[in-house]
Amino acid sequence: MKIFSAEQMRAWDAYTIRHEPVLSIDLMERAAGRCADWLLAHFGQETGFMVFCGMGNNGGDGLAIARMLLAAGRRAGVVILESRRQGSPDFLENLKRLQAASGAIFLLAAGDAIPDVPAGAVVVDALFGTGLNTPLSGHAARLVEHLNGLPNTRVAIDLPSGLFADRSAVGNPVLLATHTLTFAAPKLGLLLQENAPFTGEVHILDIGLSPAFESATETRFQLATATLVKSRFRPRNRFAHKGNFGHAYLAAGSLGKMGAALMAATACLRGGAGLLSCHVPRCGVGILQTALPEAMALPDPDETRLTTLPGETSRYNCAGIGPGIGTSTQTAAMLRSCLAKFQVPFVLDADALNLLAKDESLMSLLPAGSILTPHPKEFDRLFGAHDSDFDRIETALAAAERLQSVVLLKGHHTFIASPTGSGYFNTTGNAGMAKGGSGDVLTGLLTALLAQGYGAEDAALVGVWLHGKAGDLAVERQSYESLLPGDLVARLGAAFRQLYP
Numbered sequence: 001m002k003i004f005s006a007e008q009m010r011a012w013d014a015y016t017i018r019h020e021p022v023l024s025i026d027l028m029e030r031a032a033g034r035c036a037d038w039l040l041a042h043f044g045q046e047t048g049f050m051v052f053c054g055m056g057n058n059g060g061d062g063l064a065i066a067r068m069l070l071a072a073g074r075r076a077g078v079v080i081l082e083s084r085r086q087g088s089p090d091f092l093e094n095l096k097r098l099q100a101a102s103g104a105i106f107l108l109a110a111g112d113a114i115p116d117v118p119a120g121a122v123v124v125d126a127l128f129g130t131g132l133n134t135p136l137s138g139h140a141a142r143l144v145e146h147l148n149g150l151p152n153t154r155v156a157i158d159l160p161s162g163l164f165a166d167r168s169a170v171g172n173p174v175l176l177a178t179h180t181l182t183f184a185a186p187k188l189g190l191l192l193q194e195n196a197p198f199t200g201e202v203h204i205l206d207i208g209l210s211p212a213f214e215s216a217t218e219t220r221f222q223l224a225t226a227t228l229v230k231s232r233f234r235p236r237n238r239f240a241h242k243g244n245f246g247h248a249y250l251a252a253g254s255l256g257k258m259g260a261a262l263m264a265a266t267a268c269l270r271g272g273a274g275l276l277s278c279h280v281p282r283c284g285v286g287i288l289q290t291a292l293p294e295a296m297a298l299p300d301p302d303e304t305r306l307t308t309l310p311g312e313t314s315r316y317n318c319a320g321i322g323p324g325i326g327t328s329t330q331t332a333a334m335l336r337s338c339l340a341k342f343q344v345p346f347v348l349d350a351d352a353l354n355l356l357a358k359d360e361s362l363m364s365l366l367p368a369g370s371i372l373t374p375h376p377k378e379f380d381r382l383f384g385a386h387d388s389d390f391d392r393i394e395t396a397l398a399a400a401e402r403l404q405s406v407v408l409l410k411g412h413h414t415f416i417a418s419p420t421g422s423g424y425f426n427t428t429g430n431a432g433m434a435k436g437g438s439g440d441v442l443t444g445l446l447t448a449l450l451a452q453g454y455g456a457e458d459a460a461l462v463g464v465w466l467h468g469k470a471g472d473l474a475v476e477r478q479s480y481e482s483l484l485p486g487d488l489v490a491r492l493g494a495a496f497r498q499l500y501p
């Protein structure tokens, strides 16, 4: 599913009006109808509504929604935030229609006291949508801050007012929505971690915009949906043998952190690698061989950490490095010789990324077709401090192009920056995965997919989606609190099955 910018949304709207054809006011009626249906379905007969409208088309939606709620026999009050400008034509038409339906309308001018919102009423935010061009200030900002202080449920139409579709609103006044009903396609601003407090639960409402425009329009960003990921998944040939699925090298663990190595190694084998050799410190050999006899151990000469690249390197077709390795200078040297000697794609995670952050010269050794998997803190250590997630995704895309590798930015909607310039947001996963070890599972899984011959972009799309899906399946048998990274590994099989043709 494509992610449209505010400008593309306007063009999609205009194209639909011209080619369906449909009058602009009728398209607004359709959009408002979908919102009204959603509100009626989600809130019981006794619930009243207070609809706060701006004077642009977002406000026009609000007026039409209020009229529809009244027609359905609900209580609905309307507050219009007065602005200097005359309302948009569709706003003015909907104002007439609402007045004809005898809806109660309160005009809120600067300096006016904000009307009381009855306890239990749902606040509908139709103040500003994709047309917002500067941060909210003055009485608009005061209204939004007032509404944020109320205990009422808040439903935002298209975007929470104050949020921009395509750039950061960090530090600005923004409505804190409980739900956001957005039209036709997700907007970038609704997917980024920094906006999570404002968007609440996001629902995409189909308002029948032109499918021809959608398929013909190139977007920088897409959602990694099941359909997209299925198109990148490679089902196994019935005659396959273990030689078809690669031999992965995994460098993980140190004294006290062998759990990280085990989680990554188990995920690598459950992820389908044909063979796995796991480079571990001496203290970890017994642990690995007992807990995961399917993996081969490559013991480091050092008892407690990784220090020395194992002799023969040509047998591996990919390398995963990082979980639990620590950041000692000996381990940094080991990482340097890995990067210099292995001519295979890498997955670098955790402490491998921290080592890269400390020594920039390591980055230039990274073979093309690799995958870096930082969470936001590791990301900033690697690429410098960022003020917003919008800046982070631009940096990720630039780094992906420079390195000719995939850069992941892990989070609720993990961002996959591809060297082709495309960016994908993952759609699976849940807050139960916010526990030490989930990232190690992802490293093992991505390493397995590279071992099986997936290119970096496909491995990242399939791996990140499977990892989140395994989390979603696992949480059904657990709770968000009790979920363990090991449960993700246990449900990987069920997650894979969802990709089977």
Ligand SMILES: NC(=O)C1=CN([C@@H]2O[C@H](COP(=O)(O)OP(=O)(O)OC[C@H]3O[C@@H](n4cnc5c(N)ncnc54)[C@H](OP(=O)(O)O)[C@@H]3O)[C@@H](O)[C@H]2O)[C@@H](O)CC1
Pocket (backbone or CB within 6 Å): 009, 010, 012, 013, 027, 028, 031, 054, 055, 056, 057, 058, 059, 060, 061, 083, 085, 088, 127, 128, 129, 130, 131, 132, 133, 134, 135, 136, 137, 140, 157, 158, 159, 183, 184, 207, 209
């Ligand atoms: N595309 C679709 O699929 C469909 C879209 N639809 C709907 O249209 C919405 C977009 O409507 P829109 O373009 O009229 O903009 P909107 O968000 O109402 O705001 C514009 C108004 O706000 C004002 N304003 C701006 N910044 C401001 C500020 N900082 N502080 C104060 N005022 C500010 C600005 O004033 P101006 O800058 O012109 O002075 C103007 O008056 C979209 O989100 C969706 O809800 C559906 O109806 C149909 C299908």
Ligand SMILES: Nc1ncnc2c1ncn2[C@@H]1O[C@H](COP(=O)(O)OP(=O)(O)O)[C@@H](O)[C@H]1O
Pocket (backbone or CB within 6 Å): 350, 375, 410, 411, 412, 413, 414, 428, 429, 430, 431, 432, 433, 434, 435, 436, 437, 438, 439, 440, 442, 467, 468
């Ligand atoms: N709230 C969430 N929703 C979806 N995925 C999450 C959430 N929290 C964490 N995850 C996923 O879990 C993994 C955590 O990785 P990371 O931050 O490296 O932690 P660790 O390595 O300590 O397990 C990432 O893949 C991330 O996307």
Ligand SMILES: [K+]
Pocket (backbone or CB within 6 Å): 058, 125, 126, 127, 128, 129, 156, 157, 158, 159, 160, 161
């Ligand atoms: K809004």
